[in-house]
Amino acid sequence: MIQFNQAGKRYEGGREGLSQVDLHITPGEMVFLTGHSGAGKSTLLKMIALIERATYGQVIVNGKNLSRVRRGQIPYVRRDIGIIFQNHKLLYDRSVFDNVALPLVIAGHGHGEIQRRVRAALDKVGLLDKEKRFPIMLSGGEQQRVGIARAVVNKPPLLLADEPTGNLDPQLSAEIMHLFEQFNQVGVTVLIATHDIDLISRLGHRTLTLEQGRLVGDSDGRRATVEAGDGQVP
């Protein structure tokens, strides 16, 4: 699903956001991406979503070599990726329903299908009763769930989340993570950037660790699960 071959991002002035990363995530995996602020988590996600392009190396997403994607084709690549942001990036002058409907409107779906799909997505995140509200009337956790509904409404095969629980308390964070696991169970590949080590170790999925733009750790989540099962607090 995602493959980095010696890929990197060098900014003007020579600083490297990401250095010579080799990475392979297979379809249906759920993977955490962790590291300190500025370690390159966001850069890596941005390169997958073509918000930034690799300066060298190869990035392949969904079978597409991203360096060969022309500017005009970028929207079509992004439609196959659901992106969830820490600050939600909702449109505050539109209702919850309209926010979630936006990817379907953009993709040119008919009115009836939009209605059905938006309701199904809102039902999934537990906000069906709030479709007429405006985002500003919702709590932080609810806003994040609107963002998730918007990301999955188009049923993309890949979900990217950048610090999705950054501003939420542990209880809400766990709920959000549980949602991601549910999507993962039906076959969606999920990649979550977070520095919430506690949560990662409790959930026990494959975890990639970045440090100063380099991939320094790729741990198999099952070991962490065993550890957590042993009752050891990491």
Add this chain to the structure above:
Amino acid sequence: MARFRKTEHDVATEGSGKRGASTGGGSIIDRLHAYGLAHLQALVFSLGRISHSPVSSFMTIAVIAIALAMPSGLHLLLKNFQGVSAGWDNAAQVSLFLKQDINRSSVERLDDRLRAMVEIDSVTIIAPDQALAEFRRLSDFGDALKALSENPFPTVLLVQPTMAYSAPAAVKSLLQRLSHLPEVEVAQLDMEWVERWYALMEIGKRAVLILAILLAMAVLLIIGNTIRLAIQSRRDEIEVQKLIGATDAFIRRPFLYSGFWHGLLGAILAWVLVTVSLWLLDGPVQRLSLLYDGNFSLQSLTFPASLLLLLVGMLLGYGGARIAVGRHLRDIEPS
């Protein structure tokens, strides 16, 4: 229907692991339908946006309207002046001085032939005796004429072209042909002041054209600037749309329609301004016309001219938006 039901099922029950790509799918008809719907949505949506900020929208539209009304109004005044000049008799009259040896019956035959021509409205015959009498009455040389043994005046035909052939070029070609008639000694045309008048009108027309071009450019700039500001104030929204896979065309659309609406509404207001101004001028003009024993009324914008005004408004609106969108939308990329 089956397809819809299946998709709903997928989301609601976490059915199969198969997740479709995000293209709309469906037949070409469905696609076209969705495409048309997207345009309709953008059309209505952009009008809604305009109505959300009525004061600033109205000010922009009013400026556009004034810029469109000025050349339209001047053009109309010019047309009305032309109407006045067309009403003047003898504006372009051709005098045919016939050869001395032409007898009365051939004069009448020529008269009939001339009257039959489409270019000619009327012909007046001035017989030599008549001309002599008039000359005696109007000049001080009456006594001198007595010295002459015979009447020196030829028969003169005053030819009045029809309205359609009163323009200088048409009258001149008529003059050419008439001067080649065997009965005619000299064909003369006093065109000087007609030509001056037409030259003056030409200058007026050119001035209006220049003004129209300048003001059209002003409209382009006004709309371009309005759309540029709209783009800037919607920067975040455009970024989000780009992040979830909106094409440039999708993002452009509401802004282009917004330009279209500004242009159209501006043109409609311009039409109202011109019509009201004309209505205000019509009373005094009629009074003036009565003083000259005329019955002249100002012509308002014709239906084709009104349509043209609206069309120009729409095109300028769309064009201005297109320029602004092309320049500024590309700069906004998510980061």
